[in-house]
Amino acid sequence: MTSEHLRAAEAGRSPLSALEQRARELLDPAHYDYFAGGAGDEITLADNEHAFRRLALLPRVLRDTTGRSSAIDLLGDPSSMPVFVCPTAFHRLAHPDGERATARGVAAAGLVMIASMAGTVPIGEVTAAAREIDRDARVWFQLYLHPEPEVTEELVRRGERAGCTALVVTVDSPVRSRRFREDLHGFHDLPAGMYAENMRGLPGTTGNGLRSIAMSAEFTWEHLRRLRELTRLPVVLKGILHPEDARLAVEHGADAIVVSNHGGRQLDPASATLDALPAISAAVAGRIPVYLDGGVRRGSDVVLALALGATAVGVGRPVLWGLTVGGDKGVTDVLDTLRSEFEHTLTMCGVADLSDLNADLVTVRGAARS
Numbered sequence: 001m002t003s004e005h006l007r008a009a010e011a012g013r014s015p016l017s018a019l020e021q022r023a024r025e026l027l028d029p030a031h032y033d034y035f036a037g038g039a040g041d042e043i044t045l046a047d048n049e050h051a052f053r054r055l056a057l058l059p060r061v062l063r064d065t066t067g068r069s070s071a072i073d074l075l076g077d078p079s080s081m082p083v084f085v086c087p088t089a090f091h092r093l094a095h096p097d098g099e100r101a102t103a104r105g106v107a108a109a110g111l112v113m114i115a116s117m118a119g120t121v122p123i124g125e126v127t128a129a130a131r132e133i134d135r136d137a138r139v140w141f142q143l144y145l146h147p148e149p150e151v152t153e154e155l156v157r158r159g160e161r162a163g164c165t166a167l168v169v170t171v172d173s174p175v176r177s178r179r180f181r182e183d184l185h186g187f188h189d190l191p192a193g194m195y196a197e198n199m200r201g202l203p204g205t206t207g208n209g210l211r212s213i214a215m216s217a218e219f220t221w222e223h224l225r226r227l228r229e230l231t232r233l234p235v236v237l238k239g240i241l242h243p244e245d246a247r248l249a250v251e252h253g254a255d256a257i258v259v260s261n262h263g264g265r266q267l268d269p270a271s272a273t274l275d276a277l278p279a280i281s282a283a284v285a286g287r288i289p290v291y292l293d294g295g296v297r298r299g300s301d302v303v304l305a306l307a308l309g310a311t312a313v314g315v316g317r318p319v320l321w322g323l324t325v326g327g328d329k330g331v332t333d334v335l336d337t338l339r340s341e342f343e344h345t346l347t348m349c350g351v352a353d354l355s356d357l358n359a360d361l362v363t364v365r366g367a368a369r370s
Contacts, residue, residue, distance in 0.1 A: 015337050016297050016318045023094075023321035030185035031093040035320050037181035040268030044261055048295030051272035055304055056365045060350030068352055070343060074312055075234045075255055075289070077138040077165055080110030081339055082306060082354065086263070086293045086316035087142035087168065087238075089118035092194050094324040097121075100129040102323055105331025107133035109339070114140045114168050114314070117155060118213060120190070122197040124162040131163075140166040142238070144173065145223055147216045150203040156231050158198065167231065168258070169224070172239025174217040177266045221252050228253050236291070239266075241276045243283035246290075256289040256311075263294055263316055274305060278359070281309025299341025303349065307357045 024032050038045030070081040085106050092098035099121040106113040107130040115126045123141055130137035141159030146152045159167060182188065190196070195210055202211045228235060234255035240246050241261060249257050259277050261270040273294035281290050292305050293314035305313045315338065322334035349361060 014298055016321070016334065019318070019321045019325060019334065023324035026324055027094065030182075030187040033181040033185060034090070034093070034187055035088070035317060037179055038264035038268065039177040039179055039262075039266055042264060043269040044267070044272065045264030047269070047272040048261070048264055048274070049297060050295075051274035052295060052298075052301045052304055054365055055274075056363050056367075057300065057303065057307075057345070057349055058361050058363050059348055060361070063350035063352055065347050065350060065352045068346065068354075070339070070346070070354065072312065072354065074112050074138075075166055075236070077112055078110075078136070079112050079138075079312070081302075081342060082310075082312035083296075083302060083335065083338060083342070084112040084140075084291070084312055084314050085114060085319050085335075086314035087114040087116035087170075088316045088320055089116050089196070090120050090190060090194075091320070091323060092120035093190075094320050095327050097327065099126045101328040102319065102331055103127070103130035103137070103139065104133050105322070105328035106130065106319075106335065107137035108328070108332045109335035110134070111335060112138045112140060114142050115164070117141070117143045117198050118196045119198055120194055120196065122200075123158055123164065127162045127164060138165050140164055140168050140236070142168040142170060144170055144213055144215065145219050145227065146214050147218065148204065148214075149226070151211065151214075152227065153230055154202055155198065156227070156233075160231065160233065164233070166234040166236055166255070167227075168236045168238050169227065170238045170262070171219075172241075172260065172262050172266050173215050174219065175215055177262075177268075179265065221248060224252050224254070238293075240280060241271050241273070243279045246280045246283045250284060250287050254288060256291060257284070258291045258293060258314065259310070260293045260314075274308065277305065277308050277310060296338075299338050299343070300345045302338065302342045303345045303351075303357065304362060306354065307361045308359055 072082050099119045103126045127139045141164040143155050199211045200208050236256045237249050237254045238258035239260050240257045259273045289311040292310040296313050318334050322330035
């Protein structure tokens with residue numbers, strides 16, 4: 001048991017909860033609030049976690065669970081468990097090596113990292129760092145569509161040249177959100193010498209000039225069609241909460257979707273992702289993978305999400321806390337903690353194979369009483 005586990009146990013908290021407190025002590029308050037905060041009154045931010053607490057597992061017994069494997073493929077990319085690392089911005093606020101350290105930590109855990117377009121390290125250096133650890137490491141590239149098509153195309157090409165194996169398009173941001181914590185600190189720009197490196201030298205800039213990340217309410221499903229024509233990489237749509245949008249995503253050629261509310265950072269109040277998952281899973285009906293992020297803090301959360309229809313789940317903030325406290329090793333420790341908890345929960349629930357996970361193992365807390 002690590003020292004973080006012991007401190008958490010003494011405080012009656014989960015290891016990742018204790019890790020967040022340690023990260024908060026180390027981070028500049030403005031930077032902590034940037035990572036931790038959400039939109040509006042942060043109702044959705046809190047509800048993402050609370051949604052998992054409203055449910056309970058119904059374990060099966062006397063079932064041989066030895067020999068089980070948790071490894072899966074994510075759009076053809078191997079993953080040591082059904083967990084991936086969500087795109088989050090500005091990792092150099094948490095650690096000097098920024099996304100390089102994150103990539104090394106994720107690769108050591110055998111998982112897929114989704115690198116943010118708003119990274120403070122260029123995407124090519126992120127993939128290179130991951131492959132220092134594992135030459136077969138997989139990195140996906142998250143991007144926002146840009147009102148100028150040539151800017152979107154150049155970003156796609158940068159992801160391709162870097163060796164990324166999928167594109168993750170965030171679709172829940174027609175405008176910028178209102179985040180009161182950031183306003184409180186006046187946090188609207190990165191510190192001197194730190195930049196969103198993937199926005200350098202794009203069309204419309206001079207030399208190495210920086211473009212801002214533009215958002216637009218004009219985007220439609222037609223823009224997704226145009227993106228599909230630009231690349232042969234799988235395209236994942238991140239930010240789906242409505243079942244009809246899930247159906248449309250399938251019809252318009254998305255290779256996968258992420259049930260996501262941007263970690264509670266866009267629309268407040270929006271549905272908790274776990275609450276939205278069952279209807280979206282039913283709408284997709286197995287035609288493409290359905291991933292989920294938002295509020296995942298324990299291995300049991302992963303089990304609940306998979307039982308309700310997710311193919312895999314993403315974690316974001318816990319990885320940032322690990323990065324803050326321990327760099328690449330801290331990232332790996334977070335993911336290994338989730339792995340240990342996930343495997344333990346599967347065994348306790350009598351799950352011999354991931355295909356055994358279904359809604360029969362889930363009940364509303366308090367509904368099943370002996």
